[in-house]
Amino acid sequence: MAELMYWEAIRRAHDEEMAHDPLVIAMGEDIGIAGGTYKATQGLFEKYGSERIIDTPISENGYTGLGIGASFLGVRPIIEIMSVNFAWLATDQIVNTAAKVRYMSGGQLEAPVVIRSPGGTAHQLGAQHSARMEKVFMGIAGLRVVTPSSPKQAYGLLKSAVRCNDPVFINEHELMYNLKGDVPDEEFFLPLEGSTVAREGTDITLFGYNISTHWCLQAATELSREHGIEAEVIDLYALNPLDAEGIARSLRKTHRALIVEEAEAPVGVGSEVMAIINENCFFELDAAPRRVSAANVPIPYNHSLEKAAIPNVKDVVSAVLATFGLSN
Amino acid sequence: MTVTPNHRANNDDTVDQSQLSDEVKLRLLQEMLYARRFEERCYEAYVERKIGGFLHLYSGEEACAHGVLEAARPGEDYVITGYRDHIHAIKCGTDPRAVMAELFAKETGCSKGRGGSMHLFDAEHHFMGGYALVGGPFPLAVGMAKAIKLRRSDEIAICFLGDAANNQGTFHESMNMAKVWNLPILFVCENNLYGIGTRIERSTAVTDQYKRAAAYDIPAQQTDGQDLDKVYAAARVAVDHVRSGNGPYFLELMTYRYRGHSMSDSNAYRDAEEEKVWQGRDPIDLWKERLINQGLITAETFKSMDHEIIESIEDDVIAFAESSPEPAVSELEKYVLAENDPYVTGGK
Ligand SMILES: Cc1ncc(C[n+]2csc(CCOP(=O)(O)OP(=O)(O)O)c2C)c(N)n1
Numbered sequence: 285m286a287e288l289m290y291w292e293a294i295r296r297a298h299d300e301e302m303a304h305d306p307l308v309i310a311m312g313e314d315i316g317i318a319g320g321t322y323k324a325t326q327g328l329f330e331k332y333g334s335e336r337i338i339d340t341p342i343s344e345n346g347y348t349g350l351g352i353g354a355s356f357l358g359v360r361p362i363i364e365i366m367s368v369n370f371a372w373l374a375t376d377q378i379v380n381t382a383a384k385v386r387y388m389s390g391g392q393l394e395a396p397v398v399i400r401s402p403g404g405t406a407h408q409l410g411a412q413h414s415a416r417m418e419k420v421f422m423g424i425a426g427l428r429v430v431t432p433s434s435p436k437q438a439y440g441l442l443k444s445a446v447r448c449n450d451p452v453f454i455n456e457h458e459l460m461y462n463l464k465g466d467v468p469d470e471e472f473f474l475p476l477e478g479s480t481v482a483r484e485g486t487d488i489t490l491f492g493y494n495i496s497t498h499w500c501l502q503a504a505t506e507l508s509r510e511h512g513i514e515a516e517v518i519d520l521y522a523l524n525p526l527d528a529e530g531i532a533r534s535l536r537k538t539h540r541a542l543i544v545e546e547a548e549a550p551v552g553v554g555s556e557v558m559a560i561i562n563e564n565c566f567f568e569l570d571a572a573p574r575r576v577s578a579a580n581v582p583i584p585y586n587h588s589l590e591k592a593a594i595p596n597v598k599d600v601v602s603a604v605l606a607t608f609g610l611s612n
Numbered sequence: 613m614t615v616t617p618n619h620r621a622n623n624d625d626t627v628d629q630s631q632l633s634d635e636v637k638l639r640l641l642q643e644m645l646y647a648r649r650f651e652e653r654c655y656e657a658y659v660e661r662k663i664g665g666f667l668h669l670y671s672g673e674e675a676c677a678h679g680v681l682e683a684a685r686p687g688e689d690y691v692i693t694g695y696r697d698h699i700h701a702i703k704c705g706t707d708p709r710a711v712m713a714e715l716f717a718k719e720t721g722c723s724k725g726r727g728g729s730m731h732l733f734d735a736e737h738h739f740m741g742g743y744a745l746v747g748g749p750f751p752l753a754v755g756m757a758k759a760i761k762l763r764r765s766d767e768i769a770i771c772f773l774g775d776a777a778n779n780q781g782t783f784h785e786s787m788n789m790a791k792v793w794n795l796p797i798l799f800v801c802e803n804n805l806y807g808i809g810t811r812i813e814r815s816t817a818v819t820d821q822y823k824r825a826a827a828y829d830i831p832a833q834q835t836d837g838q839d840l841d842k843v844y845a846a847a848r849v850a851v852d853h854v855r856s857g858n859g860p861y862f863l864e865l866m867t868y869r870y871r872g873h874s875m876s877d878s879n880a881y882r883d884a885e886e887e888k889v890w891q892g893r894d895p896i897d898l899w900k901e902r903l904i905n906q907g908l909i910t911a912e913t914f915k916s917m918d919h920e921i922i923e924s925i926e927d928d929v930i931a932f933a934e935s936s937p938e939p940a941v942s943e944l945e946k947y948v949l950a951e952n953d954p955y956v957t958g959g960k
């Protein structure tokens with residue numbers, strides 16, 4: 285078992301999959317000679333050459349479509365979009381082609397592409413570099429969405445995404461590439477559906493994904509220490525499809541729910557999880573479910589405003605206490 | 613603007629016709645006439661409400677797909693296009709019955725009734741689809757060319773799209789990538805002078821589309837898209853260029869559609885005089901006259917060819933489409949995702 289950083293785990297998955305299958309390629313802006321903005325492909329240009337580690341022009345819709353077209357013929361591209369804010373330009377090809385081609389061809393064509401991209405608010409990057417898109421992609425039939433919260437998940441989900449015959453969008457986070465964690469040395473694959481229990485608990489379920497899983501875990505520690513509340517933390521690493529059964533299983537145990545997301549609330553992960561709870565376990569509930577989300581604003585540049593826009597561990601703790609009719 | 617020697621308009625009337633054998637010339641007449649009758653029968657079926665949705669017909673443009681694909685390897689080369697796609701699919705080898713059944717939304721259709729007129733597919737014959745987003749196929753085509761190059765095989769990718777599609781960003785992004793990576797792709801622009809109701813000079817700064825390829829240093833040619841000999845001759849040059857590993861090529865074919873853009877279009881924006889001029893240069897008439905002059909066919913044999921085609925479309929194609937079953941509603945959610953993909957459960 286080695287301790288790897290998140291970016292190292294992604295890089296290892298690239299390397300192994302490219303060694304395994306000569307039709308696996310990687311493409312994106314500055315991923316080749318420059319080694320990748322977040323080093324996810326560092327050293328691979330030297331190893332696999334320019335035909336397979338492709339520095340693209342700044343043409344997000346164009347090169348994403350190129351990857352999709354190549355995948356029709358059995359190529360398995362891993363497409364890196366430098367920031368998810370730029371993936372808006374590629375939504376046409378992702379949504380109109382990759383997600384629909386299997387269906388509209390009656391099962392004849394498929395688009396086994398992986399599109400990876402970091403979203404989320406880092407440090408004062410401004411409105412056009414701080415947004416998230418997972419809520420957009422998770423509503424698209426035919427497109428899988430996963431979002432790793434640890435180096436182990438980053439490796440195992442990318443490995444499965446490359447081999448899976450469906451298009452997969454992998455939502456990463458600008459702030460998480462240097463996160464460290466244990467990754468088993470032997471090769472492994474993680475399921476692209478489901479959720480994991482990141483912390484067992486009995487009193488309330490905190491639903492997180494990607495960076496917000498970490499906020500939930502920190503809040504759970506504090507809640508246990510300061511308030512004697514044992515929170516269960518469910519890591520929703522798969523956003524499409526969402527693990528309705530896993531959500532219900534935990535609620536049957538805890539009877540309370542809080543969804544924590546870095547994105548703004550409307551039409552998001554939180555609203556979808558709430559709908560699942562309402563439809564599947566309404567009568568299990570001891571309290572109304574709540575959400576902790578970003579303010580519904582473009583992310584500001586000013587540091588204090590930026591901090592105020594994004595939820596934090598304190599917000600999670602307060603929301604849990606409110607669920608119990610307590611305050612801190 | 614300076615145009616390199618490779619960028620030229622081909623207005624040469626003396627095309628060498630010896631490239632096609634008599635047998636092939638006759639087959640092409642039969643195929644183009646079949647295409648015309650097929651499309652006109654679709655028109656009727658649409659009026660009868662047997663076909664739903666949008667329907668874009670190819671009547672008037674037959675020499676484009678036939679000339680280009682005759683010079684290529686239909687069924688082997690990877691072909692992609694927009695929504696005006698029936699004839700490209702058939703020329704690639706798709707059974708016309710499966711095309712009509714698709715338009716009739718039947719399970720036996722070439723997309724199992726899930727696609728419709730704008731989304732014909734036939735993976736077996738390397739017809740990689742009809743797509744409805746104008747300009748959408750450009751990058752897909754370049755991607756197929758990338759895959760061909762990675763696999764070191766000798767097929768090429770061929771992308772047929774309209775003139776108005778060249779105003780999408782995907783056109784420029786794709787031409788650029790095709791050139792930077794020297795990919796085996798032939799771009800065929802079917803320039804019928806209109807994007808729905810907007811005539812080309814009202815939307816497009818440079819109306820000669822072949823000139824736009826110069827911006828990417830891609831060799832290009834403009835030719836008469838109504839004259840099968842000229843299309844074929846130009847396409848031979850283009851296909852040879854691409855297949856020999858010289859990178860992309862851009863071929864512009866000047867053509868005209870007879871019907872409205874789709875069935876919901878009255879054509880009111882077009883000048884009757886203009887329509888008449890183009891109908892005087894009908895690709896099938898031109899070809900028929902040429903073959904009559906060459907003694908390959910007579911007016912009578914042409915007539916009986918026409919009758920046979922009309923009959924076989926009725927007895928074979930329409931009958932098949934009519935009698936085929938619809939998809940089962942219980943299979944509504946089939947084909948959204950891969951079935952039983954082991955990696956969805958972590959490789960187990
Ligand atoms: C992205 C997009 N924008 C607009 C449309 C509506 N539309 C369909 S066809 C068309 C005109 C395209 O003209 P052209 O590319 O010249 O092809 P033609 O129909 O003449 O063969 C338009 C505007 C569309 N389908 N997709």
Ligand SMILES: [Mg+2]
Nearest residue numbers: 774775806807
């Ligand atoms: Mg047009």
